[in-house]
Amino acid sequence: MPALVVYMLFGLDIARRALPAHRGAVKLWLGLVGGCIALMWLPCLAAFFVGFTMTAQWMGLAVPLAIEAFFAVRRLLKKSKTPAETAEVPEHVPARPRLEPPSYDELTGLLLSAAVTAFCAYLLHTHVLLPHADGSLWVGQSTYGDLAMHLGFVESLYRQGFFPPEYSIYPGAPLDYPFLVDAASASLRFFGLSLRMAVIVPSVVMLFCVFYGFWLLAQSLTEKLAPTLTAWLLFVFNGGFGFVLFLTGKYSFTDLLEGFYITPTNLVDEGLRWVNIICDMLIPQRTTMAGWCVVLAAVYLLITAVKKTTADGSGRREFAVLAVVAGSMPMIHTHSFLALGVLSAGWFFAFLGKARKNGLLRRLIENYVLYGAVCMALALPQLIVWTFDAASSGNLLWLNPGWVHGDMPWLWFWIVNCGVVFCVMLAMMFFLRGDDGRLFWGAAVLFALANFMAFQPNPYDNNKLLYIWYMVVDVLACKWLFSLLARIRVRALAWALAAVVAVLGTVSGGMSMLREAVSEYQLFSASQVEAARFITENTPADSVFLTSTAHTNPVAVLSGRNILCGAGIYLYYHGVDYQQRESQIAQMYWSGQAFELFAKRYGVDYVFISPTEYADYQVNYDYFAMNYSLIYEKDGISIFQIS
Numbered sequence: 050m051p052a053l054v055v056y057m058l059f060g061l062d063i064a065r066r067a068l069p070a071h072r073g074a075v076k077l078w079l080g081l082v083g084g085c086i087a088l089m090w091l092p093c094l095a096a097f098f099v100g101f102t103m104t105a106q107w108m109g110l111a112v113p114l115a116i117e118a119f120f121a122v123r124r125l126l127k128k129s130k131t132p133a134e135t136a137e138v139p140e141h142v143p144a145r146p147r148l149e150p151p152s153y154d155e156l157t158g159l160l161l162s163a164a165v166t167a168f169c170a171y172l173l174h175t176h177v178l179l180p181h182a183d184g185s186l187w188v189g190q191s192t193y194g195d196l197a198m199h200l201g202f203v204e205s206l207y208r209q210g211f212f213p214p215e216y217s218i219y220p221g222a223p224l225d226y227p228f229l230v231d232a233a234s235a236s237l238r239f240f241g242l243s244l245r246m247a248v249i250v251p252s253v254v255m256l257f258c259v260f261y262g263f264w265l266l267a268q269s270l271t272e273k274l275a276p277t278l279t280a281w282l283l284f285v286f287n288g289g290f291g292f293v294l295f296l297t298g299k300y301s302f303t304d305l306l307e308g309f310y311i312t313p314t315n316l317v318d319e320g321l322r323w324v325n326i327i328c329d330m331l332i333p334q335r336t337t338m339a340g341w342c343v344v345l346a347a348v349y350l351l352i353t354a355v356k357k358t359t360a361d362g363s364g365r366r367e368f369a370v371l372a373v374v375a376g377s378m379p380m381i382h383t384h385s386f387l388a389l390g391v392l393s394a395g396w397f398f399a400f401l402g403k404a405r406k407n408g409l410l411r412r413l414i415e416n417y418v419l420y421g422a423v424c425m426a427l428a429l430p431q432l433i434v435w436t437f438d439a440a441s442s443g444n445l446l447w448l449n450p451g452w453v454h455g456d457m458p459w460l461w462f463w464i465v466n467c468g469v470v471f472c473v474m475l476a477m478m479f480f481l482r483g484d485d486g487r488l489f490w491g492a493a494v495l496f497a498l499a500n501f502m503a504f505q506p507n508p509y510d511n512n513k514l515l516y517i518w519y520m521v522v523d524v525l526a527c528k529w530l531f532s533l534l535a536r537i538r539v540r541a542l543a544w545a546l547a548a549v550v551a552v553l554g555t556v557s558g559g560m561s562m563l564r565e566a567v568s569e570y571q572l573f574s575a576s577q578v579e580a581a582r583f584i585t586e587n588t589p590a591d592s593v594f595l596t597s598t599a600h601t602n603p604v605a606v607l608s609g610r611n612i613l614c615g616a617g618i619y620l621y622y623h624g625v626d627y628q629q630r631e632s633q634i635a636q637m638y639w640s641g642q643a644f645e646l647f648a649k650r651y652g653v654d655y656v657f658i659s660p661t662e663y664a665d666y667q668v669n670y671d672y673f674a675m676n677y678s679l680i681y682e683k684d685g686i687s688i689f690q691i692s
Contacts, residue, residue, distance in 0.1 A: 050237075050240070050242070050250070051240070052088075052106070052110055052236070052237065052240045053088065053237065053250065053251065053254075055110055055113055055114065056084040056085075056087045056088040056091075056110075056113060057080070057081060057084035057085075057254070058084070058113075058117075059083075059084060059087055059113035059116070059117060060079075060080045060081060060082065060083030060084025060085070060086070060087055061076070061077065061080030061081070061083075061084065062080070062117065062120070063080065063083050064076045064077075064079040064080035064083055065080065066120075067366070067369075067370050068366065068367070068370060070366075072149065072151075072152075072155070073149055073150070073151060074151045074152075074155040074158075074159070074265060075265055075349075078258060078261050078262050078265055078346070079346055079349075079350075081254060081257070081258050082258050082262070082342055082343060082345075082346040082374075083374075084254075085233070085251070085254060085255055085258065085339070085342055085343070086343060086374070086377050086381075087109075087112075087113060088233045088236065088251065089229040089230060089232060089233045089339070089377075089381060090229065090377055091108075091109035091110075091112050091113070092105050092106050092108070092109035092232065092236045093105075093109075093212070093229065093232050094109070095108035095109050096210075096212040097212060097213070100210045100211065100212050101206050101207075101209075101210045101211070101212040101214070101232070101235065102210045103239050105212075106236055106239045106240070109236070153274075154268055154274045154277065155265070155268070157274065157278070158261060158264030158265065158268065158277070158281065159261060159264075161260075161264070161278075161281065162257055162260035162261035162264055163257065165260050165285055165327075166253060166256050166257040166260060168327075168562075168566075169252075169253070169256045169327060169331070169332065170249070170253050170256075171566070172189065172327070172332050172565060172566065173248075173249045173252055173253065173332065174249065175187075175189055175566075175569065176188050176189035176191065176192040176196070176332060176333075177192065177196065177245055177248050177249055178200070178244065178245045178572070178573075179569075183575050184575030184578055184579070185571050185573060185574050185575045185578065186571070186572050186573040186578060187569050187570065187571050187572060188569075188570055188572045189332075189565060189568045189569060189570065190309060190310065190328075190564070190565060190568035190570065191328050191329055191332050191333040191565055191568075192332060192333045193570045193572065194333065194600065194618070195333045195334055195335075196333060196572075197572065197600050197601060197602070197605075197606045198218070198600070198615075198616075198619045199230075199231050199248070199335050200244060200248065200606045200607075201217055201218060201602075201605040201606045201609065201615075202214075202217070202224070202226075202228055202231040202235075203231045203234045203235045203238065203244060203247060203248065203609075204235075204238075204244055204606065204607065204608065204609030205217035205605070205609040205610070205611070206228075206231065206232055206235035206609075207235040207238040207239065207609060208585075208590040208608070208609035208610070209590045209591050209609060209611075210590075211591070213434065213435075214228060216615070216620075216625065217605055217609065217610070217611050217612070217615075218602075218605050218611075218612055218614070218615025218616070218619065218620065219614060219615060219620055219625055219627055219630070220593055220611040220612075220613075220651075220652075222625055223435070223438070224435075225435045225436065225438055225623065225624070226336075226623050227336045227340075227379070227380045227381055227382050227383050228380065229339065229380050229381045230251075230255075230335045230336055230338070230339035230381065231335065233251050233339075234247040234248050234251060235247070237250065237251065244607070248335075252335070252338060255338050255339055255342040256331060256338065256342075258342040258345070258346075259331065259338065259341045259342050259345060260281075260285060262342070262345035262346060262349070263280075263281060263284050263285075263345055263520060264277065264281050265349065266345060266348065266349045266352075266520070266524065267280045267281055267284075267523075267524045267527075269349065269352070269353070270352070270485075270488075270524050270525070270528060271524060271527065271528040271531075273528075273531065275531055275547065276524075276527040276528045276530070276531040277524075277527075279527045279530075279531070279547065279550065279551055280523050280524045280526075280527035280528075282551055282554070282555055283469070283470055283523050283527065283551070283554040283555065284326070284519075284520065284523055285326070285327065285558075286325070286554070286555035286558035286559050286562070287314075287323070287325055287326055287468075287470075287519075287554070287555075287558050288313060288314045288323070288325055288468060288554070288555065288556070288557025288558035288559075288560075288561060289313075289314070289321065289323050289464075289465050289466040289467055289468035289557055290464075290465050290468055290553070290557070291312075291313030291314055291316060291319070291321045291465070291466075291557045292313040292556045292557040292560060293313075294313065294316070294319060295313060295560065300316075305560060305563070305564050306563075306564060306567055311564075312325075312328070312557075312560060312561040312564050313556075313557035313560050313561060314328070314329070314557050314558060314560075314561045315328075315329060315561065320454070320455055320456070320457045320462060320465065320466075321465070321466060322453050322466060322509065322512070323466035323467055323468075323512070324512070324561075325557070325558040325561040325562060326516065327558075327562055327565070328561045328562060328564075328565045329561075330512075330513075330516065332565070336381070336382045337382060337384075337385075337513055339381050339382055340378070340381055340382020340384065340385035340386075340513070341382075341385065341516075341517075343374060343377065343378055343381055343382070343385065344378070344382070344385035344386075344388065344389055344517060345520070346374055347371055347374050347375050347378070347385075347389050348389065348392065348517070348520065348521070350367045350368075350370055350371040350374065351367075351371055351389070351392065351393060351396065352396075352488065353367050354367035354368045354371060354416065354420075355396050355397075355400050355413075356484060358404070358409060358412055358413050358416050359400045359403045359404040359407060359409055359413060360403075360407065360409075361409075362409050362412045364416060365416055365419070368416045368417075368419055368420045369419065369420075369423070371420060371424075372419065372420045372421075372422075372423035372424045372427075373423065373424075373427065375389055375393075375420075375424040375427075375428070376423060376424045376425070376426065376427025376428045377427065377428075378428070379428050379431040379432055379435070379436055380431045380435060380436075382513075383436055384504070384510070384513035384514055385513070385517065386428065387504065387514065388495055388513075388514045388517040388518075389517075391494055391495045391498055391514075392491065392492060392494075392495055392517070392521075393417075393420070394494070395490070395491030395492060395493070395494035395495065396487065396488065396491035396492075397413070397417055397491075398491070399487035399488070399490055399491035400413065400484075400487050400491075401413070403484075403487065447502070447503050448501070448502060448503070449501070449502060449503035449508045449511070450500070450501055451500060452499065452500045452508065452511055452515075453508055453509055453511075459500075467519070468553065468554050468557070469550050469553045469554040470519065470522065470523050470526050470554060473526040473527075473529070473530050473550075474522055474525075474526050477489075477525070477526060477529040477530075480529070481525070481529065485525055485528065485529070488521060488525060489521070489522065489525050492518050492521040492522060493518075495514060495515075495517065495518045496515065496518045496522075498514070499511045499514040499515045499518070500515075505622060505624075506621060506622050506624065507622045510622070530547075530550065531547070534546060534547055572601055573601065573603050573606075573607065576659075576683065576684035576685065576686055577603040577607075577659070577686070578603065578607065579683065579684075580603060580657075580659070580681065580683070580686045580688070581603040581604065581606075581607035581608045582607075582608075583681050583688070584604060584608040584610060584655075584681075584688070585607070585608045585609075587680070587681075588608075588610065588654070588655060589654075590609065590610070591610075591611065592610050592611065592654040592655055593610075593611045593612070593613060593651065593652050593653050593654050593655075594610055594611065594612050594613070594653070594654070594655045594656070594657050595612075595613050595634065595637055595638070595644075595648070595653050595655070595656045595657065596612045596613070596657040596662065597634070597659075597661045597662045597665045597666070598614050598615055598616050598617065598631055598634065598665075599616065599661050599665070600615070600616035600618060600619065601661075602615065602616075604657055613630065613634060613637075613651055613653060614627055614630045614631045614634060615627075617631065630651075633647050634666070635665075635666050635667075637653075638658075638662065638666040638667065638668045638669065639666065639667045639668070639669050640669070641669065641672040641676070644672070648691060653691055653692075654690070654691055654692050655680075655688055655689065655690055655691060656673055656677070656688070656689040656691060657686075657687075657688055658670065658673070658686070658687040658688075658689070659685060659686040659687075660685050660686075670687070673687075673689045674689075677689040677690060677691055678690045
């Protein structure tokens with residue numbers, strides 16, 4: 050925890066120094082985002098030289114401590130100047146801005162964001178390896194799938210220290226998946242946090258940055274409380290019109306509370322795919338959570354920079370900070386980096402006319418060149434080392450017109466899924482003018498691209514792009530809607546219409562969040578937990594285990610050891626060609642000859658046999674018992690040592 054505090058305080062101080070003209074609430078938010086970036090990146094930069102070890106953690110911490118020490122020494126030297134020296138300071142140097150108290154609107158957003166973050170903290174408590182009295186570990190509906198993969202990445206980074214990391218669920222293949230948020234949790238493991246708390250603690254900080262960051266972004270665009278609040282509600286509790294299926298009786302309230310993914314925002318059979326961001330994006334998908342934490346700051350800086358540049362020629366400071374933030378993003382969340390790139394291009398062309406009219410076209414181009422050069426200098430090494438290799442080998446780019454609308458007409462799909470925001474958008478798109486129109490049509494490029502191209506084997510993952518489009522359009526739609534409501538003379542009617550919009554746009558999301566709050570599923574039994582503890586304490590950290598490919602794998606997840614081949618639901622969508630090795634596992638469990646051949650080829654050190662392996666394969670237990678040392682056997686779980 051002290052390490053996390055150091056990074057956060059460092060981020061706050063850098064934000065204060067880099068963006069002195071911005072309000073205190075904005076600097077608070079951007080400072081926390083900067084602290085998260087430092088936590089994810091600085092230990093990893095050191096790890097290139099010394100491995101992902103305790104030494105790398107201290108080297109990472111040394112950077113903010115050294116920078117803050119430099120600032121402190123410089124401040125002391127300034128204070129020690131003689132009066133004559135002080136008098137020589139030029140008069141045009143501006144005084145340091147005083148930290149202003151938050152406005153009523155900012156305080157409202159702060160409290161609401163804290164409340165929703167507290168709800169998410171509760172979900173993390175119940176959804177991330179919640180221990181039960183019998184020693185088993187439990188999760189929720191949304192984390193039953195993705196969480197195991199992230200936990201395995203965290204624990205293997207912490208236990209093995211190999212960097213750049215390889216897939217612990219497919220040793221030998223580089224970990225091209227954006228892993229920095231898991232590296233941040235692995236760093237906190239070195240400072241004493243358990244695996245469970247190392248995942249929960251930084252997640253709470255990042256979730257707050259998402260919620261409060263969206264509030265401040267909306268506030269900067271609307272400049273009024275009512276549209277800001279409405280846009281925030283429609284973002285946090287997002288959902289379409291799927292609730293109608295429950296009100297009409299096609300699905301019952303019991304189905305909602307007890308079914309597996311029977312919610313009004315996630316019913317694939319009914320064409321409902323616009324999932325609630327808390328239930329299906331932020332809580333289970335840690336890379337998306339980290340990506341949104343950063344991309345919201347980047348979008349805020351980009352909009353601010355473009356507006357200022359095309360209005361009065363300023364904005365270079367925001368562009369410079371944006372360049373560093375954007376350059377950090379590829380291995381935090383590649384989809385968010387791609388979305389930011391598309392928005393940057395779209396808004397450049399959308400604001401060209403304004404810049405030319407104000408005689409500031411050259412300034413806009415200069416600022417964009419600065420932004421692009423610094424960003425790519427930071428991002429290109431990441432893309433070369435990790436992203437391009439995955440894209441070239443994993444079918445990660447292909448035509449997919451219509452996204453995932455299935456048999457539903459495309460327009461109807463979006464009306465049903467995106468709900469009131471899309472309906473308002475259809476009405477407002479022909480009336481927007483000025484900067485709002487430029488922002489809308491620039492963002493529309495991202496919407497069109499994500500509806501036409503797929504950027505990974507699973508086309509559903511394009512929602513990681515589409516939700517960033519939604520962040521912008523949601524705010525613009527609410528701003529435009531309230532400009533219409535302001536013309537209604539009967540204020541009670543105006544507020545009633547606003548309430549109807551808010552309810553229609555949040556009831557599906559609220560129902561989904563209720564389901565998530567009561568969901569619970571066992572991820573690991575007590576016997577699996579005990580076996581994993583034995584492995585952690587009695588086998589080398591870089592051991593290779595033969596196990597089943599089930600995603601609920603205690604060897605990979607809880608001990609951080611390598612397994613010969615993990616779950617296809619992870620590897621396929623990451624572009625890893627795993628099928629041959631997966632098929633060889635069945636042969637290795639049954640045939641001694643096949644085992645000898647492949648165990649030598651892949652360097653297998655241990656064989657793990659549990660009820661899962663018995664269920665998935667024909668296990669020749671007698672062969673292993675006769676030829677290798679049995680080092681663990683309890684509750685139906687056996688471990689044989691090969692080398």
